[in-house]
Amino acid sequence: MTAPESTMTPGAAGVPPNRTVLLSVACLGQFMVLLDSTIVGAALPDMQIRLHTQLSGLQWIVDAYVLLVAMLLLSGGVFADRFGRRxxxxxxxxxxxxxxxxxxxxxxxxxxxxxRVLQGVGAAALSPASLALIGAAYPVPQERVRAIGMWAGFSGIGLAAGPLAGGVLVDAFGWPSIFLVNVPIGAVLLVAGLRVLDESRNPAAPGIDVPGTVLSVLGVGALTFALIEGGSRGWTSPVILGGFAVAVVLLAAFVVVEGRGPAPMLPPRLFRQRLFTVSNTAMVVVGFALMGSSFFFSQFFVHVQGSSILRAGVQTLPATLAMVVVSPYAGRLAARYGFRIVVTTGLALAGLGLVALGFVHADTGYGNVWWRLAVAGVGFALTMSPLTGAAIQAVGPQEGGLASGVSSTTRQIGAVLGVAVLGAVVRTRESGGASFEAGLGSAFVVAGVVTLVCAVFTGLWLTRSKSARG
Incomplete structure (x- = not known):
């Protein structure tokens, strides 16, 4: 995160803004972004009925947003530093x-x-800029840590509120209402932001990696297209095989460009640190398993167990509430016991919870379901903050902001792939004659097994590197 040593322009009133109000605006912006990421899951069953779409259509509704956020997040931070955070x-x-x-x-x-694509573009600008605004307003490290803690807390509230708010809104007004809830929040943010936010920028910020950004968006986009559409078009279809081939070529070109560019969005030198590489690899798996499995939570309760959309929103709460409650303690546990123990324990719990979800059925009582969601939620909560902390600790202090951005980006890339791959698992089972229920069970088991394998990986390799002690 860059410091506010840059040009500063006072707000409309000509006096420095109240930092508490600035913090509130930044937190509310992040709350809106995170609310939107979970509120959509509650609306997917209603969207499927009213839009007359299949599973692949639902996957695109989610991945169109996540893909743009994943690929533009790092560029958003650079844009904020160069052209003004406000x-x-x-x-x-x-x-x-x-x-x-x-x-x-x-x-x-x-x-x-x-x-959803446009929402992704907006979120990729709004989220890193909100964090950069806090960093510029709170130059004292101790104050900045507390401010960022509040920012992260609002993120957790947004995640937890999404399923319940989505269930209530969809049940009363239909799926379009989950997007209209952003309009009053956005209006408040715009009016308040114009009045209280100071402008700040860092003239020494690195240049924009246009080739890297374009290649990454197109490469991951082609891979996502092939994974989502493969089930309906056929895995041996020329279009699907062509999609995979294009993805390989573009992603290979991305690696080459990043290795030679003057200001790469993903500097290859960072991955020479084992702690950095292992933590970001694990973060891809966390995004894959968490987003890929949560994509199906509401669909399981509605389509398999016959719940209403409102009730399904309530039934998915154990996972998000567990994450909100446990997340604030994950960093402290990692500081006390080390990254490897906490992350490996978290991945093991998340994997076991997801595998256990793979064995629930239409007639499984909720009393035997909620704890599986909670175990998975606790596990994921124990992984995300320590993995980001490990990535930051693996690099120099001046690159902490970049490391944090890379960690968020790898999680989002994993989320894109999780929705695409687990959706492909469900469709492949269905095309083989299995029921949707059986397909969901297989998807949860796959997510759980991948997570458990990653737990073994971190247990062996998430150890010290030259600049880390974790």
Whole structure:
């Protein structure tokens, strides 16, 4: 995170803004982004019925958003530093809010996916800019840590509120209402931001990695297309095989460009540190398993167990609430016991919880389901903060912001792949004659096994590197 040693422009009133108000605005912006990431899951069953779409359509609704966030997140941080954190934050608010309106009035699946793409662009600007604003306003390290803790706390509240709020809104007004809830939040953010936010920038910020950004978006996009559409078009279809081939070529070109570019978005030198490489590899798996499995939570309760959308929103809460409750303690546990013990324990719990979910059925009572969600939630909560901390500790202190951004990006890339791959598992089982229920069970088991394998991986390799002690 860059310091606010840059140009500063006072707010409209001509006096420095109240930092508490600034912090509130930044936290509310992040709350809106995180709320949107979980509120959509509650609406997927209603979207499937009203938009007359199949599983692949639902996957695109989620992945169109996550893909853009994943690929533009690092560039968003650089844009904020170069062109102004206030400017990029407010631009992100406008784009995200306008895109939410587009989503709410979308007459078809295609329009909804287009709106989700725009939401992803807005979120990729808004989220890193909100954190950069806090860093610029709180130059004292101890104050900054407390401020970022509040920012992260609001993120957790947004994650936890999403399923319940989504269930209530969809049950009362239908799926478009989950996007309209962003409009008043966006309006408050825009008005407050114009009044209280100071501009700050870092003239020494690195340049924008345009080739790397373009290649990464197109490469991961091609891979996502092939994984999502392979089940319906056939895995040996020329279009699907071509999609995989294009993805390989583009991602290989991305690696080459990043190795030679003057200001790469993913500097290869960082991955020479084992702690950095292992922590980010594990973060990909966390994103894969967490987002890929949670994509199916509401669908399981609605389509398999016959719950209403509102009830399904409540039933998914044990996972998110467990994450909100446990997450604040994960960093402290890692500081006391080390990254390897806490992360490996978390991955093992998450994997066991997901494997256990793979064996629930239509007639399984909720009393025998909720604890599986909670165990998975506790496990994931124990992994994310320590993995980010490990990535930051593996590099020099001046690159902590970059390391944090890379960690968030790898988690988002894992989320894209999780929705695509686990969806492919469900469709492949269905095409082989199995039921949707059996397909979901297989998807949960696959996610759990991948997570357990990653637990073994971190247990062996998440150890000290030259600049870390974890």
């Amino acid at each position: 400017r990029l934050f407010l631009t992100g608010v406008v784009v995200f809010t306008a895109a939410s309106v587009v989503c709410s009035v979308a007459p078809s699946l295609g329009w909804l996916i287009a709106g």
